[in-house]
Amino acid sequence: MIRLEGVCKSFDGVEVLRDVSFAVPARGTLGLVGAGGAGKSLILKLLCGLVRPDRGRVWLGETELGPLSERELMGVRGRIGMIFQNYALFDYLTVADNIGFPLARMQRPAAEIAARVQTRLDQVHLPDIGPRYPRELSGGMKKRVCLARATVHDPPIMLCDDPTAGLDPVTTNRIFRLLKDLQAQNDATAIIVSHETAYLRPICDAIALLDRGRLVFAGPTEAALQHPEVRAFMEAGVRPAQAR
Amino acid sequence: MTALGRFGGAVLDICRVVGALTLFCGAVLRALLPPRADRVETWRALHRVGVRSLPIVIVTAFFAGGIAAIQVSTYVTKFRAYEAVGWGFGFVTFRELGPLLVGLMFSGRVGAHNTAELGTMKVTEQIDALRILAIDPVHFLVLPRIVAMLVMMTLLNVIGNVFALGGGMLTAYAMVGVDPFVFWNSFTEYVMLADFINGLVKAAAFGLAIGIVSCSFGLEVRGGAPGVGRAVNSGVVVSAVSIFVLDYLITAILQ
Amino acid sequence: MSEPSTLGGLARELRAQIGDTIDVGRQAAWYLVRGRWDWPAIFAQAHEIGVRSVFFVIVCLGFLGAIINLQAGFQATRIIGDASLIGQQAMPLVVRLLGPTLTGMMVATRVGTGIAAEIGSMVVTEQVDALRMNRAPPAEYLVKPRLVACMVMVPALTTIGITAAFFAGMLVAAVGFGTNPGTYADFDVVVGLDLIEGMVKAAAYGVAIPIIAATAGLRARGGSEGVGEATTQAVVAASLAVIVLDFLISGAVFFLR
Ligand SMILES: Nc1ncnc2c1ncn2[C@@H]1O[C@H](COP(=O)(O)OP(=O)(O)O)[C@@H](O)[C@H]1O
Numbered sequence: 001m002i003r004l005e006g007v008c009k010s011f012d013g014v015e016v017l018r019d020v021s022f023a024v025p026a027r028g029t030l031g032l033v034g035a036g037g038a039g040k041s042l043i044l045k046l047l048c049g050l051v052r053p054d055r056g057r058v059w060l061g062e063t064e065l066g067p068l069s070e071r072e073l074m075g076v077r078g079r080i081g082m083i084f085q086n087y088a089l090f091d092y093l094t095v096a097d098n099i100g101f102p103l104a105r106m107q108r109p110a111a112e113i114a115a116r117v118q119t120r121l122d123q124v125h126l127p128d129i130g131p132r133y134p135r136e137l138s139g140g141m142k143k144r145v146c147l148a149r150a151t152v153h154d155p156p157i158m159l160c161d162d163p164t165a166g167l168d169p170v171t172t173n174r175i176f177r178l179l180k181d182l183q184a185q186n187d188a189t190a191i192i193v194s195h196e197t198a199y200l201r202p203i204c205d206a207i208a209l210l211d212r213g214r215l216v217f218a219g220p221t222e223a224a225l226q227h228p229e230v231r232a233f234m235e236a237g238v239r240p241a242q243a244r
Numbered sequence: 245m246t247a248l249g250r251f252g253g254a255v256l257d258i259c260r261v262v263g264a265l266t267l268f269c270g271a272v273l274r275a276l277l278p279p280r281a282d283r284v285e286t287w288r289a290l291h292r293v294g295v296r297s298l299p300i301v302i303v304t305a306f307f308a309g310g311i312a313a314i315q316v317s318t319y320v321t322k323f324r325a326y327e328a329v330g331w332g333f334g335f336v337t338f339r340e341l342g343p344l345l346v347g348l349m350f351s352g353r354v355g356a357h358n359t360a361e362l363g364t365m366k367v368t369e370q371i372d373a374l375r376i377l378a379i380d381p382v383h384f385l386v387l388p389r390i391v392a393m394l395v396m397m398t399l400l401n402v403i404g405n406v407f408a409l410g411g412g413m414l415t416a417y418a419m420v421g422v423d424p425f426v427f428w429n430s431f432t433e434y435v436m437l438a439d440f441i442n443g444l445v446k447a448a449a450f451g452l453a454i455g456i457v458s459c460s461f462g463l464e465v466r467g468g469a470p471g472v473g474r475a476v477n478s479g480v481v482v483s484a485v486s487i488f489v490l491d492y493l494i495t496a497i498l499q
Numbered sequence: 500m501s502e503p504s505t506l507g508g509l510a511r512e513l514r515a516q517i518g519d520t521i522d523v524g525r526q527a528a529w530y531l532v533r534g535r536w537d538w539p540a541i542f543a544q545a546h547e548i549g550v551r552s553v554f555f556v557i558v559c560l561g562f563l564g565a566i567i568n569l570q571a572g573f574q575a576t577r578i579i580g581d582a583s584l585i586g587q588q589a590m591p592l593v594v595r596l597l598g599p600t601l602t603g604m605m606v607a608t609r610v611g612t613g614i615a616a617e618i619g620s621m622v623v624t625e626q627v628d629a630l631r632m633n634r635a636p637p638a639e640y641l642v643k644p645r646l647v648a649c650m651v652m653v654p655a656l657t658t659i660g661i662t663a664a665f666f667a668g669m670l671v672a673a674v675g676f677g678t679n680p681g682t683y684a685d686f687d688v689v690v691g692l693d694l695i696e697g698m699v700k701a702a703a704y705g706v707a708i709p710i711i712a713a714t715a716g717l718r719a720r721g722g723s724e725g726v727g728e729a730t731t732q733a734v735v736a737a738s739l740a741v742i743v744l745d746f747l748i749s750g751a752v753f754f755l756r
């Protein structure tokens with residue numbers, strides 16, 4: 001469903017991604033982990049064509065992104081729900097307008113938009129914040145609004161960039177459950193970037209570890225946990241003393 | 245809001261800006277007694293301001309000269325007074341168009357950048373860090389920059405005049421076929437030191453105003469990155485207004 | 500972002516910037532013809548760009564009119580001892596050169612920084628990426644409303660600016676040199692070509708300024724420093740474009756005369 005092949009990317013002469021290849025089957029869930037600055041966010045942006053690779057190829061389903069123009073990419077991106085690392089909520093729109101934005105751009109009727117926005121708001125347990133603005137919300141609320149916006153149009157692909165960064169354990173738990181529910185509801189394929197390895201393990205079919213732009217390992221979760229580097233990374237957060 | 249309320253709000257805004265600028269000038273003047281601008285910082289500011297603005301001033305002045313030459317040529321061809329090209333050109337460029345356009349460019353290039361820089365320092369609490377080290381931001385940051393802008397704007401105006409002259413001669417030759425020697429003779433014969441000095445005084449005044457306004461707006465930034473954007477925006481607007489007001493006053497006084 | 504410090508560096512930077520500007524301009528043109536017309540956004544921008552600049556333009560151009568008439572008056576009294584004709588000397592210059600071009604520079608200053616700061620903030624907070632994810636291409640969703648608003652508002656502001664310069668000049672001429680306002684307001688000296696030249700310039704600036712400023716915003720990288728840099732770039736590039744366009748259009752009209 002999602003496939004990268006030999007992807008390289010440099011910025012200003014600095015190689016940020018080196019020969020990255022992996023694939024996620026339809027309805028699969030990949031946990032993408034790695035230290036800060038490893039290139040995780042960049043991979044998600046390559047997958048929606050927001051950034052183009054220097055070398056290598058990217059497929060979403062049967063579509064290869066490389067030859068598509070920006071206008072053609074617009075259509076492909078309609079199949080993706082993206083949760084941005086730093087929310088990327090439109091600060092001049094209300095929460096309801098933010099969540100309804102993808103549908104509004106697809107020119108759906110206003111009544112349908114309002115109904116689906118309210119459904120999502122209820123699902124993320126924030127039923128009353130529709131008329132408020134993003135700047136009035138806490139970090140956890142913003143992440144949940146972001147999740148609602150990313151999935152309001154029932155996308156078959158979900159890309160989640162650190163959906164629980166900086167949140168308390170209760171909210172973290174709630175967000176991961178929501179993610180799984182929404183994914184099941186849409187039969188979606190998902191990539192989840194997160195440092196919450198303890199939460200990641202049970203919900204992912206596969207794990208990929210990225211280290212300074214190079215893919216160390218990508219494969220089924222059980223196999224990944226046998227890999228020494230992956231295991232060290234995954235367990236560092238859980239049992240810091242032993243992992244060292 | 246009613247129209248009257250909005251007008252009142254605008255008047256209050258203007259009073260606030262003028263008041264803040266006056267207080268800031270007061271602080272700068274106090275720092276001048278005795279003058280204690282940080283010498284190293286001043287050299288660095290001079291260098292940075294000069295380097296930042298030289299290319300853009302050259303390009304602006306060259307085109308300003310060209311524009312003035314086209315306008316003057318229109319009159320000159322109408323009255324067949326080819327020997328007056330250099331005079332008309334020098335008068336328009338040295339007194340008005342040169343300092344005005346170079347001043348507005350300088351405000352965009354150096355003033356806006358200065359506001360953004362000081363504003364970023366303010367919102368990231370670097371200014372407070374200086375205060376804790378017992379370094380007065382006015383001596384360390386503000387005075388060097390104001391001095392640099394005053395000096396550089398004056399020097400750049402001289403350099404700009406040279407390039408404007410080149411742009412004017414070239415345009416007059418290419419468009420009206422005025423021989424560069426005729427242009428030069430008419431220029432040296434009629435353009436007086438007074439025209440040159442008039443422009444120089446304006447340039448110095450603009451540099452001073454841009455320095456004061458851009459520093460003042462930078463240090464008063466509040467509210468993160470959007471605050472920096474807003475401060476740059478109001479800074480260049482107020483600089484532009486001061487340039488026009490000063491231009492008028494100097495023109496009226498220097499006759 | 501590295502600072503261009505030499506002419507060579509400036510040329511390289513300029514070439515990249517011009518390339519991006521042409522690209523944004525081409526996309527905006529495409530969406531201008533084929534894209535959606537988001538009227539609420541267009542009116543909001545027209546208010547921000549046009550209505551909120553009126554006071555600023557009146558003040559600046561008013562002083563400009565005063566300055567020009569002061570200069571012309573001093574020269575006239577010195578050389579021919581009679582300042583009754585200064586309106587006729589100054590008016591054509593104001594209509595075809597100073598009015599449009601300084602209004603353009605003022606719009607580049609106030610509106611250009613505004614557009615670049617706004618779009619730049621959206622870029623560095625990834626809101627522009629979020630737009631691109633949701634069938635809202637920046638050229639259509641962000642640039643088009645600003646472009647349409649400027650195309651209408653810059654000529655309108657120019658007209659207002661020229662009017663302000665006219666009356667401020669009349670005041671200076673009457674009070675300073677005793678010129679009869681009736682003699683001052685001799686509209687015969689402004690020929691049709693002057694008006695056309697002025698309006699062609701205003702229209703050209705109305706197209707160039709929003710596209711250049713939006714490009715500077717879209718090129719923003721990094722945090723608040725990136726936004727600051729984009730803002731500065733927008734004023735400088737937009738003002739420079741105004742000057743160069745003035746040169747080109749003035750030159751073209753000179754040959755038409
Ligand atoms: N648009 C860009 N321009 C320049 N450098 C970038 C850009 N995007 C990412 N990078 C660089 O790529 C590297 C990986 O970034 P990122 O994908 O955000 O890391 P992660 O999400 O794993 O923390 C970083 O060093 C970052 O500086």
Ligand SMILES: [Mg+2]
Pocket residue numbers: 037040041042085161
């Ligand atoms: Mg990241």
